[in-house]
Structure formats: C-alpha cells, structure tokens
Amino acid sequence: MCLHYKRYIAIAAFAAFSGISSFAQNVTSPYSILGIGDIETKDFGRYFGMGSTSIALHSASSYNFTNPASLTALDPKVMNFDLMMRGRISKFAVPGVDTITAPSKDFAIKRISLAYKPEKNWAFAVGLKPYSTVNYLLTETGKLGDYTSEITKSVDGSGGFYQFYLSNGFALNKNFSAGLTVSYIFGATQTSTSYTSDVIGLDVTKNENTAMHAPLFTGGLQYTGKISKHISQQIGVIVSTPARLTGDLNIEYAVSDSTITTMSNISKHIFLPLHFGFGYALVMNSITLSADYNYYDWKKQNVGYPNAYIDKASRFSAGIEYSFKKNYGIQTREKYYLQGGFSYETNYLHIQNNPLTDISWTIGVGNNVSRILSYNLGLEIGSKGSLKSNQIRENYTQFVIGISLKDFWFNAAKYGKYQ
Numbered sequence: 001m002c003l004h005y006k007r008y009i010a011i012a013a014f015a016a017f018s019g020i021s022s023f024a025q026n027v028t029s030p031y032s033i034l035g036i037g038d039i040e041t042k043d044f045g046r047y048f049g050m051g052s053t054s055i056a057l058h059s060a061s062s063y064n065f066t067n068p069a070s071l072t073a074l075d076p077k078v079m080n081f082d083l084m085m086r087g088r089i090s091k092f093a094v095p096g097v098d099t100i101t102a103p104s105k106d107f108a109i110k111r112i113s114l115a116y117k118p119e120k121n122w123a124f125a126v127g128l129k130p131y132s133t134v135n136y137l138l139t140e141t142g143k144l145g146d147y148t149s150e151i152t153k154s155v156d157g158s159g160g161f162y163q164f165y166l167s168n169g170f171a172l173n174k175n176f177s178a179g180l181t182v183s184y185i186f187g188a189t190q191t192s193t194s195y196t197s198d199v200i201g202l203d204v205t206k207n208e209n210t211a212m213h214a215p216l217f218t219g220g221l222q223y224t225g226k227i228s229k230h231i232s233q234q235i236g237v238i239v240s241t242p243a244r245l246t247g248d249l250n251i252e253y254a255v256s257d258s259t260i261t262t263m264s265n266i267s268k269h270i271f272l273p274l275h276f277g278f279g280y281a282l283v284m285n286s287i288t289l290s291a292d293y294n295y296y297d298w299k300k301q302n303v304g305y306p307n308a309y310i311d312k313a314s315r316f317s318a319g320i321e322y323s324f325k326k327n328y329g330i331q332t333r334e335k336y337y338l339q340g341g342f343s344y345e346t347n348y349l350h351i352q353n354n355p356l357t358d359i360s361w362t363i364g365v366g367n368n369v370s371r372i373l374s375y376n377l378g379l380e381i382g383s384k385g386s387l388k389s390n391q392i393r394e395n396y397t398q399f400v401i402g403i404s405l406k407d408f409w410f411n412a413a414k415y416g417k418y419q
Helices: 068-073
Strands: 078-093 104-119 122-143 150-171 176-197 202-226 231-240 243-255 258-272 274-284 287-297 308-310 313-328 331-351 354-368 373-384 393-408
Touching: 068 104, 068 122, 068 150, 068 176, 068 202, 122 176, 150 202, 202 258, 331 373
Parallel strands: none
Antiparallel strands: 078 104, 078 393, 104 122, 122 150, 150 176, 176 202, 202 231, 202 243, 231 274, 243 258, 274 287, 287 313, 308 331, 313 331, 331 354, 354 373, 373 393
C-alpha cells in the first residue's frame, strides 16, 4: 500500500512526515513520544522560585531534595512532610504552520516526602516523585495510492517512570556533610497506534506496552563556612552513577477489537546518564545568591525515529532569595521569603541534530503560617524548542503549590525550638 502524506507532524520524531493535523488537549508534550518521555530536571520544592537552584543550599527551614548532604541542616527531632503539586499550561508552534495550538493543560503531584533528623549528625528522607512523564496524542491524515481515499493515523501514548528513594545525610564535622540517595526507577508506558479508513474499511491498531526498572545512586557533599561576620558561603557537589533501565516490550496487533498477532517479552533497555552537578551560594543575612551547573553524560542512543536521538545534556540556573526573619524571644524564625530565578537547559533529546533548548524565568513566595504549617508558591514562564531548528516550540507557564507540615517526634519537651 503506497501512502502519500499531505501533512506531517512537525516533530523530529516524525521528520519523515510533512505536516501536522492536530494535537489533543491535556497532553504534557508531543516530545514525550521520544526516549522515556519528559524527564524532570527541576525540583518543585522550596527552591523552585530560584530556578530550582539548590545543590549548595543548606538550610534548616526546609528539606532540600537535590543534595542528600543538605539533610544534616534540618532541626533535630522535627518531622518534615512535603506535598508538592504542579500545574502546566502549554501552547505549541509548529514550523511552517502559522497557527498556534489550543492550550494544553496538565496538573500532577510532583513529590511526596518525609524527612527526619533523629540524631545530631544523621538525618534521612524517604519519598516518591515522577522521574519522567509520557502523555501525548498525535494525529495525521494521508492519501492512499489512488490519491483520493484518505487514511488516518493516530498515536496515543501515556505512562511514565517514578523514583522511589531513600536518602541519608551525615555531618562529617562543623563545616562538611555528606549524603547518599538510593533510588529505584520503575514504570511503564503504553502506546497505541491506529490506522483507519472508512473508504476501504481499514481499522488496525498496534498496542505497545513497555515496563522497565533500574537502581540509581546519587552521592552529595556540602561545605558551609563564614567569609566574614555577616557573609557565609555554601558549596555543593552531587554525582549520580550511570544506570541501565531494562525491561520488556509487549506488542499486540488488532483488527476491529480482535487480536491477530502478539509478540511478548521482547527485551528493551535505555542507558541513564552519569550526572554531575556543582552549586555555589552566598548568604548575606537575609539575602541568598546561588548558581548551579548540571551535566548529564547521556550515551548517544537512537529513539526509533529519523533525525531524533538521545545525547549529552546540561542545565545552568541561578537564583536570589530574600528571607524575612522575626525574633521570638531568644529564637529567630523565618516568617516568609521571596524568590527569583533563571534557567537554561539543553535537553537530552536532540532533534534535527540540535538539542531542545529550554529557557525559563521563575518567581516564588513562601510563608510559615504557624510553627507546624508552611506553604510555597512558584510561577515559571518558559520556552522549549526552536522553530529556527525545525523543532516544535512549546511556550509554557507552570505553577507550583507546596505544603509542608512540621511536628516534633520523640522527646518533644527537650526540643522546643518552634514552641
């Protein structure tokens, strides 16, 4: 059967096509069809408003997921429970097409965690967060060999991968701390590709189900020290070991809801990268300035589509925070904070021989409502992909809502800092 396509999906994954027909709403990203989807490189916690700049930050006021060494800064015997949620609104522009798609909307929980410091020199955290997200619906139409009969192809994908982790932080001395996060990456994706034509009575569907998993280890170091009476510096380093995400692919072909062919337990894998991150921060009383650089040494890997592949990636971010503190007798407590930040990322997905670039600006605010309840709000405006590089451009706005609960566990009478 010879197909001549009028239109194509203007994404490198579909570089062989020549036009786009439609995007469905409520999708995360058309690029999530590639690799293992949209990988979360940002932390949706306290430091989201600083461009997710947090490798070096060492603070008792909140749990910092990025660097396990930061756990040692937490107050002893105080349980920290965090629930982080994110909403996202995106519009897509396609090369060669004047119109912009209708808004795509997404809302999800981005982290649930519990952190606790039972001893002076040791703290731990346990949590669950998305590692990557797959959610798209792409449709295009073409002509059969007679150039008059139409055929419709739809690709519907969903699923993603999660990271369940346990972190431990240890104070080595007054200035240095170290930490280790042991994670288990797991998840599954589902892809349904259908070909339909009313003229010839065609209705064929290909269903692909993939389940994969891998262990992941992340180590961290932090240094905190005084430069002068009112200025201190914080330095952080993190390293994640490379991993091999392995699992099985199951394929099923169906005609009018009747299964005609199945292929099961096909081995599949993808290599996760060596990740190195460095951060530096200056703390000047109520003002904090910080910057991070992250490098992801992805192996070059094919993703099954022309002009698209996985390769090395990086991310730079910088942020500023103003923290208003108030004295309560002999204690000093943070009342609220304001943040601003910037980030520039080259994505692990390379389209048309160029990486996807992601540039964004962020603001954030947080407030300690009481000794047990605080919240943080963040707003990010960014752009991903370049029309000049023949890539789909995504203009997005996302907001974060975080809720943190604190309470004493064990020996509460001995530790009365927040009472």
